[in-house]
Amino acid sequence: MLALGLVPGTAGGQANPLEQVFASDNVKVVNRLAEGAGAISLQFDSDKPFMYLSTLKGLQVYNVKDPRNPELVSALPLPHFQNEAMSLGERRNGDAFVLIASTLVAATTSGEVDPGRARFVVVVEVTDPASPKVVGTLETPTRTHTTSCATKSCKFAFSDGRSQGEMSIIDLRNFRKPKVAGTYKSVVPRGHDQDLDDKGILWHVGGEGAVAHDISTPTKPVPLNSTNQEGVENDDRDKSPYNNFILHNSFRPNAKMFKSFSQPKLSNGNVLLATEGDTGAGACGPELGSFQTWKIPHLSATRYRNQNPGLEAGGGQHLADRYVVSGGRRSRCQLLGSLLRLSRRRVRRAGLVRVRHADSRCP
Numbered sequence: 001m002l003a004l005g006l007v008p009g010t011a012g013g014q015a016n017p018l019e020q021v022f023a024s025d026n027v028k029v030v031n032r033l034a035e036g037a038g039a040i041s042l043q044f045d046s047d048k049p050f051m052y053l054s055t056l057k058g059l060q061v062y063n064v065k066d067p068r069n070p071e072l073v074s075a076l077p078l079p080h081f082q083n084e085a086m087s088l089g090e091r092r093n094g095d096a097f098v099l100i101a102s103t104l105v106a107a108t109t110s111g112e113v114d115p116g117r118a119r120f121v122v123v124v125e126v127t128d129p130a131s132p133k134v135v136g137t138l139e140t141p142t143r144t145h146t147t148s149c150a151t152k153s154c155k156f157a158f159s160d161g162r163s164q165g166e167m168s169i170i171d172l173r174n175f176r177k178p179k180v181a182g183t184y185k186s187v188v189p190r191g192h193d194q195d196l197d198d199k200g201i202l203w204h205v206g207g208e209g210a211v212a213h214d215i216s217t218p219t220k221p222v223p224l225n226s227t228n229q230e231g232v233e234n235d236d237r238d239k240s241p242y243n244n245f246i247l248h249n250s251f252r253p254n255a256k257m258f259k260s261f262s263q264p265k266l267s268n269g270n271v272l273l274a275t276e277g278d279t280g281a282g283a284c285g286p287e288l289g290s291f292q293t294w295k296i297p298h299l300s301a302t303r304y305r306n307q308n309p310g311l312e313a314g315g316g317q318h319l320a321d322r323y324v325v326s327g328g329r330r331s332r333c334q335l336l337g338s339l340l341r342l343s344r345r346r347v348r349r350a351g352l353v354r355v356r357h358a359d360s361r362c363p
Helices: 017-021 301-307 331-344
Strands: 002-004 031-033 039-044 050-055 058-063 071-077 087-090 096-107 120-125 133-139 147-149 156-159 167-171 179-184 191-196 201-206 209-214 222-226 246-251 271-277 290-295 347-350 353-356
Touching: 039 087, 050 096, 087 147, 096 147, 147 191, 191 246, 209 246, 222 301
Parallel strands: 002 031
Antiparallel strands: 039 050, 050 058, 058 071, 087 096, 096 120, 120 133, 147 156, 156 167, 167 179, 191 201, 201 209, 201 246, 209 222, 246 271, 271 290, 347 353
16 A cells, blocks of 8 residues: 555654554555645556656656655646546557646646636646646536546546536547537536446446446437436435435446346446545544445446436436445545455345445544
8 A cells, every 4th residue: 555645753652644544454554655745636557657646736747667666757736626536548659648627726738827717627748757748728618626538548538517517528539629529417417526437338426326328429428327316415314325415436346247137246247336425524423425335237228218218316226235334534535444444344134235334433
């Protein structure tokens, strides 16, 4: 485990604060990157030993050939916030770039800083990892708290669009001259993140739960299935134990092995992992977010349209088998922590699968 950011010393016999956050018998800290303080998101090059790290200070590039001792290769200061889900585009000709999504502030290609831009994307070319440079900027019609590529080459990308209720579709075929290709109203209009699985299906998650999209035609996404009413946001946790604010992000393992209407297993590619995010503050407890799994019965546009002809939020069939881990400080940090702690928790039988709850300890 590589710790990003500056960690105070442990003089005087004090416990390592990282070990207080995540404690597992088979995981240990091997190094820390002090210059990575304020880290928010990262991406790894698919065939070269480089890691691209987005922090509150800008972009940093590391050589991770020796993963225990990453070497800082370059840094590009950028006034942006927050770039919570940075994307990497890799072209067959060797060109590479990252998308810096800004919610509150951004820099233009001329170096100007505009603190009022809430919908802005910066394209940073990293074809030469030692010399990252801003090559394109774009103001979008809807929010860009997060942006996600549609494919590895990232010819198109999608924004979360939460504030305006629609995703911005960004044309990056010429990534040095990005442009808006249109907008799309998702079944999850108050979205937060877009996650591309290995089958090429884009999962849009947020206030109304999760929805899967066929994006083989990027400018015309087609919904394939979505969470049911249990995935829709409700301030009353008793009425909405699975989404008190947003589903923050998601991941579908083994997507290429998907089997419709089969037993929910990670190996069947029919389980969606999701973290719930909440803005609540105060005492530790399940109201601060959870780690969940959702069974995926099918991914059929025709079947989904028949069961949800109005494409209403919460009209899908992600039913029954949920695997919920609650407690902790922030759910986007819980995904790792929950997986590390999962085997230690009390187990109870509920429905078709075991549902495990973490106790409500805070790091």
